């Protein structure tokens with residue numbers, strides 16, 4: 001199909017730096033919920049295209065698009081049936097091409113999602129594997145096994161799915177297949193050379209179309225421990241992220257990324273690989289971004305940190321220290337499509353995790369979210385924003401159960417899987433159908449009052465969260481030193497306050513519930529809340545971050 005498309009538009013050449021990604025601010029678009037051009041209630045690529053000028057104006061460097069490939073949508077597109085096709089619900093390959101071209105024309109880079117751990121159960125390989133039965137060579141491309149027990153009625157091992165329930169499903173002919181996520185997402189067997197070949201080819205397909213990089217889904221999951229050994233106990237979800245599991249973070253994954261790095265090297269420009277890798281420590285994460293592997297990895301330890309000065313300082317220090325030896329930039333992220341938005345996390349008591357169903361104290365959450373964002377954007381490295389956080393959107397915590405689509409909600413019998421709350425289509429206008437999301441409804445219901453948080457309502461209001469983001473990104477662009485390097489200097493500060501210096505710049509963040517008086521380090525550049533400097537001292541209000549020029 002690419003033959004019908006003209007040569008890809010060149011990537012932006014902003015400045016002379018080839019390592020644009022080191023300090024880049026990357027905005028995650030969740031295509032279902034960003035903008036709906038055809039009015040069917042589901043966002044689409046044409047919708048994203050019309051909103052590119054908004055993103056340019058916001059001041060981000062790149063856009064990462066969550067999956068828009070052909071998919072039965074058992075996991076909102078993270079179940080891919082055809083890696084080289086756009087799902088009709090999102091448009092066509094021509095729309096993808098036009099989107100990449102337009103973005104490049106505006107100086108924005110485009111990163112697409114790649115889902116190599118599993119396919120959809122409707123992928124051609126899997127369908128053929130099922131059809132051809134035991135012994136089919138197609139079965140070797142997945143993990144098919146006979147069951148245990150007298151009649152093979154028990155799963156081959158004790159692994160549990162991340163979405164709840166066993167990680168194995170039995171098919172009609174009696175064999176079982178492995179799926180770390182939903183049963184509709186069978187895991188590929190990365191010991192099979194055909195899987196390697198196929199993914200190198202998929203990379204080239206999208207690189208040929210001009211994309212600037214890939215966010216690699218479940219990058220830590222591809223390789224499983226030989227023999228698929230039992231874990232030995234239940235409630236394995238609780239161990240994720242702290243213990244080494246036989247299905248996560250196996251050393252063998254690194255060979256895959258070394259080979260992909262070589263594929264990227266065949267292409268002009270500076271294209272990148274970004275790991276979604278949940279590992280027990282930041283030091284393990286650093287292995288994914290060694291010089292011959294990926295370029296960046298999400299910092300989930302940072303995302304999981306509470307609004308607490310001591311905890312934040314610790315995770316900032318360990319993140320910077322872990323990345324330094326491998327020469328990769330640290331990354332920072334507060335929200336994405338898998339966790340409760342940070343405005344709602346910080347509205348709730350600490351320690352409840354990253355998937356919440358309670359709105360908490362919204363004013364408190366927003367104040368802290370604004371402060372947390374300014375802190376994040378002052379750190380050296382690359383920062384990820386999730387659509388709608390620039391509007392200060394909270395999670396929609398009261399979605400009726402019957403509209404929820406997160407597969408983990410249903411597999412966990414409603415005890416978990418509240419990811420729909422951060423996926424509600426975003427408001428563009430104060431009123432009108434679906435608040436400007438599209439000409440029709442929206443696939444998840446938008447709450448009342450959504451229009452007051454819209455782009456239209458906030459634009460031009462200097463106290464709005466949207467204008468705070470715009471200004472923060474403007475200052476960050478004007479001071480490229482902010483995103484660069486891997487060093488900051490901690491300054492003395494009272495308990496509960498973070499203060500650090502960068503070149504000609506100081507950031508102070510009061511994470512406590514009370515105002516704190518400190519010496520004013522310079523002149524205020526930007527603040528997440530009202531701040532008054534009186535003489536040589538300043539009273540930092542509760543939950544407020546201030547940027548200073550010094």
Ligand code: GLC
Pocket residue numbers: 075078079115181217218276337338
């Ligand atoms: C990643 C995605 C998540 C998806 C899962 C399975 O964690 O971010 O949305 O459900 O992988 O593909």
